[in-house]
Amino acid sequence: MNLVSRSMKNLLRLYGRSALMIAVLSIVVILSVIGFTVKEGAEQSIRKIRNEAGNQVQLYPDSSFEKNELTDEIAKSVLTEDVGDYDFFMGDSVSIDLPGLEDFVFATVNMHGKELPVNGSILTSQKPDRIENFANGNWKVVDGRFYNEEEMKKGSPVVVIDENMAKHAKLKVGDTFKVHLISIDAVKEVKVVGIFRQNAETSQNPLAMLYAPYGFLKNAKEESGQKDLTIAYATFYLKDANYIDRFIKQGEEKLGTDHYYFVSNDIMLKPLLAPLENMKSFAELTIKSVLIAGAAIMILIMAVAARERKKEIGVLRSLGFRKPTIVCQLIAESLVITVLALAIGLGVGHAAAGTVNGQLMKHEIAANDQLQASMQGFDWSAQGLQAVDSSLDASTYLLIVLMGLLITTAGTVTASYMIVRYEPIKILASDK
DSSP, X not given: OOHHHHHXXXXXXXXXXXXXXXXXXXXXXXXXXXXXXXXXXXXXXXHHHHHHHOSEEEEEEOTTSTTXXXXXXXXXXXXXXXXXXXXXXXXXXXXXXXXXXXXXXXXXXXXXXXXXEEOEEEEEESOGGGOHHHHTTSSEEEEEOOOOHHHHHHTOSEEEEEHHHHHXXXXXXXXXXXXXXXXXXXXXXXXXXXXXXXXXXXXXTTSEEEEEEHHHHHHXXXXXXXXXXXXXXXXXXXXXXXXXXXXXXXXXXXXXXXXXXXXXXXXXXXXXXXXXXXXXXXXXXXXXXXXXXXXHHHHHHHHHHHHHTHHHHHHHHHTTOOHHHHHHHHHHHHHHHHHHHHHHHHHHHHHHHHHHHHHHHHHHHHXXXXXXHHSTTOOOOHHHHTTOOOOOOHHHHHHXXXXXXXXXXXXXXXXXXXXXXXXXXXXXHOXX
């Protein structure tokens, strides 16, 4: 009679205890499936929401400190392997002496006894495709182009101007005009290479908007005698939004928190993601607790079973069965119980995971709605969030199977230890 057949007969003969062990292990597997579903679903939801919020981190100087300046060298000092790209933003107020810009005058400044109208703002960056309003599609170039890579490297005197300014000043692509850079009192001639259109919601008139390569303004300031060129802020684009906390922590350790500070959308997310973080922590605690409790219960049940079957073991030993054979018999019974419990547990757990997924989605969309309400101008699509799939993959199911085997192994080892200590003569001579 082979081990499997004998195991099945023993399990049927001791059906009460067998059912109890199958039930215990099935519950462990079901709770593990649900726990992993919650954990992985919460992780995916958090990752999804963070990625939707963006992987950008801005570095600013604290303006409350006098002469506290941020340079591109200081900004570069916080670069880490987590950064995929970065950009520096520098701006200046300008005076543009062109007819038709009278409506754009914002203020006047006295320059060498002459009143100059401040009717424009020149903004520079190294990565024009990263500028928020253009990147999110709110603004777009409707004529010409943005400055190219070669112009950025050279710091060429080229600009992209807004449509309103082009209309009032009667400028077109290819035209040149002069701008007076207020901060350094220098006049530079620039060439229009593109014209962009702002939407009504983000229109920033009355100032004329000009975008130019970062190197253009940097070169102009260096020519004026400025050495430590200050920038308004630096933006770092991380390879993954989940690196934000680590990057900010490393940056604060490098620069300190007295004169500079980091800003990211992720900071605003923390209170909104708290429910998902709590779900993840609770799931991890549940998995660990279930594993420990399941192992303890199975050890207890199998130890009691081995003790109750002491007479049976004594008879088998007296008939010539060796200890390894009896231990193998116990292992075979445990494997049958494990297979049945896993089949039940994985089936029921997989069905229950569907309900868990629904609850996860409710939390996720609720966090999304709260975030949209709290972040002005931040545009998300709830449809995109609904694409998150928190179902378990094959590797997780394999881990759950290994957990089930680990639990039954712990019980089997305990029972086997008791069996090898039994002596057949003492067992048969005992009334207990």
